[in-house]
Amino acid sequence: MQRTKQLHWWQRGVVYQIYPRSFQDTTGNGVGDLQGVIDRLDYLADFGVDALWLSPFYPSPMIDFGYDVADYCDVDPLFGDLAAFDRLVAAAHARSLKIIIDWVPNHSSDQHRWFLESRSRRDNPKRDWYIWRDPAPDGGPPNNWGSFFGGPAWTFDEATGQYYLHQFCPEQPELNWRNPDVRAAMYDTLRFWMERGVDGFRMDVIGLLLKDEELRDNPPNPDAPPDLPENDLFSRLHQVHNMFLDENHAVMREIRAVLDEYPDRCAIGELWGPLEEWVRYYGPQGDELHLPFNFRLMDGMAWNAPQMRASVDAMEAALPDFAWPNYVLGNHDRMRLVTRFGGEGPARVAAMLLLTLRGTPTLYYADELALPDVPIPPEKIQDPQGVNLGPERTRDVCRTPMQWDAAPNAGFCPPDVEPWLPLSADYETRNVAVFAEQPASILNLYRRLLAYRRATPALLGGSYTPVDGGPDDCYIYWREDGDSRCLIALNFSAEPRAVTVPGLKGQLALSTHLDREGEAAEGEIELRGNEGVIVAVGAA
Numbered sequence: 001m002q003r004t005k006q007l008h009w010w011q012r013g014v015v016y017q018i019y020p021r022s023f024q025d026t027t028g029n030g031v032g033d034l035q036g037v038i039d040r041l042d043y044l045a046d047f048g049v050d051a052l053w054l055s056p057f058y059p060s061p062m063i064d065f066g067y068d069v070a071d072y073c074d075v076d077p078l079f080g081d082l083a084a085f086d087r088l089v090a091a092a093h094a095r096s097l098k099i100i101i102d103w104v105p106n107h108s109s110d111q112h113r114w115f116l117e118s119r120s121r122r123d124n125p126k127r128d129w130y131i132w133r134d135p136a137p138d139g140g141p142p143n144n145w146g147s148f149f150g151g152p153a154w155t156f157d158e159a160t161g162q163y164y165l166h167q168f169c170p171e172q173p174e175l176n177w178r179n180p181d182v183r184a185a186m187y188d189t190l191r192f193w194m195e196r197g198v199d200g201f202r203m204d205v206i207g208l209l210l211k212d213e214e215l216r217d218n219p220p221n222p223d224a225p226p227d228l229p230e231n232d233l234f235s236r237l238h239q240v241h242n243m244f245l246d247e248n249h250a251v252m253r254e255i256r257a258v259l260d261e262y263p264d265r266c267a268i269g270e271l272w273g274p275l276e277e278w279v280r281y282y283g284p285q286g287d288e289l290h291l292p293f294n295f296r297l298m299d300g301m302a303w304n305a306p307q308m309r310a311s312v313d314a315m316e317a318a319l320p321d322f323a324w325p326n327y328v329l330g331n332h333d334r335m336r337l338v339t340r341f342g343g344e345g346p347a348r349v350a351a352m353l354l355l356t357l358r359g360t361p362t363l364y365y366a367d368e369l370a371l372p373d374v375p376i377p378p379e380k381i382q383d384p385q386g387v388n389l390g391p392e393r394t395r396d397v398c399r400t401p402m403q404w405d406a407a408p409n410a411g412f413c414p415p416d417v418e419p420w421l422p423l424s425a426d427y428e429t430r431n432v433a434v435f436a437e438q439p440a441s442i443l444n445l446y447r448r449l450l451a452y453r454r455a456t457p458a459l460l461g462g463s464y465t466p467v468d469g470g471p472d473d474c475y476i477y478w479r480e481d482g483d484s485r486c487l488i489a490l491n492f493s494a495e496p497r498a499v500t501v502p503g504l505k506g507q508l509a510l511s512t513h514l515d516r517e518g519e520a521a522e523g524e525i526e527l528r529g530n531e532g533v534i535v536a537v538g539a540a
């Protein structure tokens with residue numbers, strides 16, 4: 001019996017994250033826009049992904065590049081307008097691509113009309129929509145919490161004599177999710193976008209929604225590195241009272257119920273934390289998030305086969321039957337995959353890993369070009385995290401423009417315009433047009449992997465069984481669904497390795513080097529350095 005047939009789109013599909021500022025500029029201002037995404041839909045459909053996740057495009061002062069939302073139900077003129085968004089949804093759906101948008105419920109911009117009202121007077125009806133507190137007896141902030149972006153998590157408002165809470169920039173005040181009117185208003189924003197045809201939401205910092213009712217101090221973090229910047233108050237504390245509260249789960253179930261008012265919508269949440277906390281966000285009955293993002297192959301993970309396998313196996317063991325796994329290897333907040341794992345060799349093996357594990361993969365734009373972190377001159381740093389906590393913490397490096405062709409500015413924006421962030425120096429040779437012509441490029445590896453995955457029930461919905469006893473630096477596993485079976489063997493080392501799998505009899509369906517397809521594989525496979533293979537057995 002093949003399980004694959006009953007899967008939802010968000011289980012079978014591959015998600016591709018687009019950072020709209022950096023994808024395609026069509027207005028000639030050096031910043032990408034929604035029309036740019038529309039213009040590149042053919043590329044994306046042909047590439048072989050199933051769903052697009054768009055980072056925020058809402059009206060915003062762009063202090064945190066759109067994660068400071070000034071209106072949850074509109075489009076910033078920088079990116080287009082609602083009509084452009086509607087055209088994007090229609091054009092994507094016409095190509096069978098789903099649209100997932102970012103939803104930023106924990107905080108708004110300080111320019112949102114809700115906050116402008118809230119800060120206007122203590123007795124304003126929206127005062128309680130945000131988290132206001134009197135100063136501590138010494139006049140300082142109400143507790144010791146720090147902001148992720150440096151400095152305290154509280155800002156004093158002279159006019160009304162109280163502090164408001166913001167765990168990111170001061171321009172990102174936190175909504176009060178204990179207030180039922182806030183919850184109702186935010187649920188309406190979900191309905192607004194679902195009415196426009198949105199298929200799912202990636203929910204920003206979803207584990208932060210509820211904070212300790214008494215806003216108690218956080219205890220010191222015993223593992224804080226000694227060399228933290230002076231203003232990094234956040235990392236000095238153990239985050240106990242400001243995130244992952246039990247009370248979050250009732251709210252998750254309310255959010256899920258709103259999505260369930262519409263057919264087949266998907267809730268993805270940005271979450272981290274210990275495995276046992278993370279797994280709870282699926283909900284006791286599978287009634288919270290469909291996909292709490294799984295960052296465990298990325299965060300703190302070196303390029304190391306036993307560690308990767310241990311992470312996958314621990315997660316597989318922790319998942320209840322109803323929970324669907326997912327994997328992420330890059331996003332707009334993390335070091336680029338190719339930089340993190342040490343070059344294109346490992347990046348190719350990582351692509352095979354991501355697209356053959358059990359569960360929904362999320363790709364980050366330009367990983368198909370093995371685009372590395374691009375050095376940003378200190379005077380060009382824009383990310384508030386980099387500005388406040390030091391150039392080595394800037395996320396600009398992983399947000400640089402997509403490289404489409406060898407023209408000046410790589411086809412991202414007109415030649416005479418300065419892109420909002422620099423391109424990588426090698427853009428004339430590292431771009432979609434050039435890689436499309438190279439049969440063995442990483443772009444073509446991604447394409448082949450996506451096509452093979454889509455056609456192979458074992459990879460879409462099959463079981464996952466790791467294989468013991470291989471070389472230490474290889475990771476080997478079976479994926480099986482009925483008579484669709486394949487073995488994946490990944491060599492994490494730069495040296496050749498021989499992998500023995502007793503009874504194996506099949507054919508190489510793909511190698512990360514794209515040069516061995518069709519070779520017989522019987523009992524033993526010789527892997528070159530940094531090579532991964534998929535062996536099809538039976539009717540793969």
Ligand code: NOJ
Pocket residue numbers: 064067104168204205270332333
């Ligand atoms: C997580 C987002 O991914 C990140 O880019 C943003 O700065 C923070 N949340 C605050 O919204």
